Amino acid sequence: MTGHVLIAHDLRGTADLALRRASQLARQHNARLTLLHVFDPKIDQAERERIEQALDRSLTEFAPPGSQLRLCQGKPAEGVLEQVQQTGADLLVLGAHHQRHEFFSGTTLDRIARRCPVPLLLVARDEATPYRSALAAIDFSLCACTALHQACLLLPSEAAIHALHVFESQKNAAESELPTQRALIDQLLHDEAQRLPPGTPTLSHEVRTGSILRTLQEHIASQHPQLLVLGSHGRGALSQALLGSLAQHYLHKAPCDIFVVR
Secondary structure, eight states: OOOEEEEOOSHHHHHHHHHHHHHHHHHHHHOOOEEEEEOOSOOOOOHHHHHHHHHHHHHHHHHTTTEEEEEEEEEEHHHHHHHHHHHHHHHEEEEEOOOSSEEEETHHHHHHHOOOOEEEEESSSOOOSOOOOEEEEESSSSHHHHHHHHHHHHHHHTTTEEEEEEOOOOOOHHHHHHHHHHHHHHHHHHHHHHHHHHOOOEEEEEEEEHHHHHHHHHHHHOOOOOOEEEEOOOOOTTBBTHHHHHHHHHHHHHHSSEEOOO
16 A cells, blocks of 8 residues: 655656645555655755755645655665655655656656666646546566556546556467457456455456557547556566566656556
């Protein structure tokens, strides 16, 4: 369960979007919330005080009572990952960026996602109401199943999560192998549902053939899920690193909020 939410704030507008979502989740789960900012060691005292005041305003405006502000200095990725460990957070929240930025640049974001020991939520949409719909990319890897399980625990019971397995096969083999794939995914989702506690979201699933990236994009475009759930590393026999590449793609081109689990 989510007991401590850590939101890393970089002073951009998208970080306040992320703070609003982190605050909503903290209220939903009755969890502690910590707002973190990693300082550049080169800034002077006056700039540090200006930044601290801005963060205090955001915390007062958006966060639940009792939320804490935590400041440290260093390199962004290392500072965030260190604070995840030190604070005992079990969810890390970041704001998405559609342009490169010194703080959460592409390399920094990749490093955080690759090494983060807890689920990572990248917030791209300005929505502060509880999640109602999610799409989970599922394969036979432990990582993908863990991501689905964690998403079921994160979302409220009124939400719906749709698990999508995309079967990539040779064109002439796909039709004959599809029934087997469907049977395997049916059993996998049945087993996963048995592991969930009462009061978790409605879980549905399907199997499609084709390119996984294109199929996910088509589903997102037509169904508009609020959240995309991904494992950061696919280790299944049919997709050695498939979800790893997907996570990297969607972290940098987020069409909705992205939930990534190792």
